[in-house]
Amino acid sequence: MSTANGIRLEGVGTVKTSRWAVLALVALLVIGAVALTGCGAADEETTETTESGAQELTGVINVEGSDTIVNMGQAWAEEFMDQNPGVMITVKGGGSGTGIASLINGTIDFADASRGIKDSEVEAAKVNGVDPVEHTVARDGIAVIVNPANPVGALSSEQIGAVYRGEITNWSEVGGQDMDIVLLSRDSSSGTYEFFKEAVVGEDAEYAKEARLLVSNQAIVDETAGNEGAIGYIGVGYITDGISVLEVDGTAASVEAVLAGDYAISRALYMYSDGEVAGAAAAYLEWITGPEGQKIVEGQGFVPLG
Numbered sequence: 001m002s003t004a005n006g007i008r009l010e011g012v013g014t015v016k017t018s019r020w021a022v023l024a025l026v027a028l029l030v031i032g033a034v035a036l037t038g039c040g041a042a043d044e045e046t047t048e049t050t051e052s053g054a055q056e057l058t059g060v061i062n063v064e065g066s067d068t069i070v071n072m073g074q075a076w077a078e079e080f081m082d083q084n085p086g087v088m089i090t091v092k093g094g095g096s097g098t099g100i101a102s103l104i105n106g107t108i109d110f111a112d113a114s115r116g117i118k119d120s121e122v123e124a125a126k127v128n129g130v131d132p133v134e135h136t137v138a139r140d141g142i143a144v145i146v147n148p149a150n151p152v153g154a155l156s157s158e159q160i161g162a163v164y165r166g167e168i169t170n171w172s173e174v175g176g177q178d179m180d181i182v183l184l185s186r187d188s189s190s191g192t193y194e195f196f197k198e199a200v201v202g203e204d205a206e207y208a209k210e211a212r213l214l215v216s217n218q219a220i221v222d223e224t225a226g227n228e229g230a231i232g233y234i235g236v237g238y239i240t241d242g243i244s245v246l247e248v249d250g251t252a253a254s255v256e257a258v259l260a261g262d263y264a265i266s267r268a269l270y271m272y273s274d275g276e277v278a279g280a281a282a283a284y285l286e287w288i289t290g291p292e293g294q295k296i297v298e299g300q301g302f303v304p305l306g
Helices: 019-042 067-083 096-104 119-127 157-165 191-202 217-226 255-260 279-289 291-299
Strands: 006-009 013-016 047-049 055-057 059-065 087-094 110-113 132-146 182-186 212-214 230-235 266-274
Touching: 059 067, 059 096, 059 279, 067 087, 067 110, 067 132, 067 191, 067 279, 067 291, 087 279, 096 110, 096 119, 096 132, 096 191, 096 266, 119 132, 132 191, 132 217, 132 255, 132 279, 132 291, 157 182, 157 191, 182 191, 182 217, 191 230, 212 217, 217 230, 266 279, 279 291
Parallel strands: 059 087, 059 110, 182 212, 182 230
Antiparallel strands: 006 013, 047 055, 110 266, 132 230, 132 266
């Protein structure tokens, strides 16, 4: 409450002031409100001007999803942050389904996926006001692998499908030793699991109940290397010593075979966003699909975009 000569402050009394002091106080309050509003908007800015006058990219980008892509995604993030110190990028795995679910829930900027988004996921996204946009960032081949002690070096895609459906259960049925086949598969949240099911097992078929579901490409590599009866499937970027890659329909998985279109079990790798991205996220995506990002794709053992 104001008095004739001042402003009454609750519990303080009357503070003597002039009309000009009152106007100055009001001006300060307005300036403070504008400053606070500016602070809120600054969180959304994607560039800052450095002392030299250059524009520095800033922002936070959260990425989650495919375990096939996670190592490559971390390599992308580290290099991009080195070049853009004002940008913070976090990358987590968990599977394509997990990443897409997080995008639908609005908790991340990009979902890494080694399969295409499902119609049911698009519908769930729209219910939440999310508009999934697909960005192809690399290509991959799915290598079918066995233990090096296994004499079987080649199978047809039909034989592999029968193995994973549980119709062929002993290596002797496909020219190998009298030894039970140990089925190794990715877990059901994996985009690789989904893709391999559609491409090899059969879209309307199911994996054999005996299949052991493992959480990562590396887990399949490690188990295959230590189990003579094992068969598994991994992205070409995870091929390493200690395993053997089978020829499938006459061709073994490799970057060169995928590039040439000679290997049947190949696919695109994606990043999904909510609508078209802007700011730091747009710059990051453009960098990934450009020469520097695609050089990392190649260095990680995957197939760069044409």
